[in-house]
Amino acid sequence: MSGKSNSFLDRLVQGRMLARWARAARLAPGLDRAQLRQLRADAQAMRREIDRVLFTADERLTAPIGGGDGIERPLGCDWAWRPELWRGPIFPPGIAAAPSRTMLGREITLFHDGKMSELTLRQIRNQSASHRAPFGLRMDVFRFDGSFLSLVLDLPDPAVRGLRRNHLLRIGLTVTLERPLEIFFRLNVKHGPNTEQLVRELPLDGGGNFVEFDLAYTKINEKRVEKAWVDIIFEGPQMNQICAQDLTFARYPRAEI
Structure with missing residues (x-):
């Protein structure tokens, strides 16, 4: 009974709210x-909250019916993430x-030094059943006179919280290309006044669609880690169409020997 009453009251309040904004x-x-x-x-203020609801609803309604997020988690994984652009609709x-x-969106920033660049980015809906x-993201690059083109992504706080030198960070990228090109990932970890950087090339010759960063090769001060971000660098992107069907992150501890 109370459920029906609450449902009725909710609809009544919503109706009045819609009428108020229509009048406004x-x-x-x-x-x-x-x-x-x-x-x-x-x-x-109202739109921010409505956008949050719509994003969560669209994210869940477009997820696989079987459940789960489809992110591959190595043994001992303590954090996994897929950026919002690959989870739900963004605007514009x-x-x-x-x-x-x-x-x-709110997480991806494009950087380049081109002055006469014909470059288009667009979120697309994955159609294949094999896509997780x-x-x-589809990036169409026609004429490009710059020396670099990259997408920069700040990692969320849970990725940095508790980060240790015995951690590995795996980044998975499912991508199709119109023409072959080299794709590099650069992991940046800021700790105090210093920033550690590691660079890995994505293998596109059948060697897998992920890279791994071993933080044992850094000198990070575990007590002073403040933030981390990733640069996705595209070498020679001109006259190419780059479709990134998925981008995932996973953090896990190195196996003890």
Whole structure:
């Protein structure tokens, strides 16, 4: 009984809320600047929460029916993650003639030094049943006069929390290319005033679709780790279409010998 009552009250409140915003939309053209500024702030706060609900709903509704996120977890894995662009719809879904420092969603930033670059990024819906992620990223590069092109991704706090030198970080990238090119990953770990960097090339010759970073080869101060980020670097990307169907991360401890 209480469930039905709550459901009715929820619908009543929602109906009044929709009516309030419909009325606000009608009145907005006649409001003064102070009123309009406040209305905009209220609408932006509401939109942030609505966007969070929509993203979570779309992420779950587009996930495989069998459940699970499809991320390969090595033995002892204590953290795994797929960035939002591959989990659910982002806005805007694409950018044309993208300048450097353009963000796609809230987590991916494009960097390049091209001045006359014909470059387009777009989130796509994965169609194949073999794809583990519901969404992917397509990058179309035509003329490109720059010397570098990279996507930069800040790792979330759980990836950094408790990070030790006995950890390995695995990055998996499922990608199809119109023409062969070299793809490199650079892991950056900031600890205190210093930043450690490790670089690995993604094997595209049948040797797997992932790279692993062994933090034993760094000199990180485990007590002062502040943040970490990854650069995905594309060498010679011009006149190419790059489709990244999935991008995943997994952290796990090295096996004791």
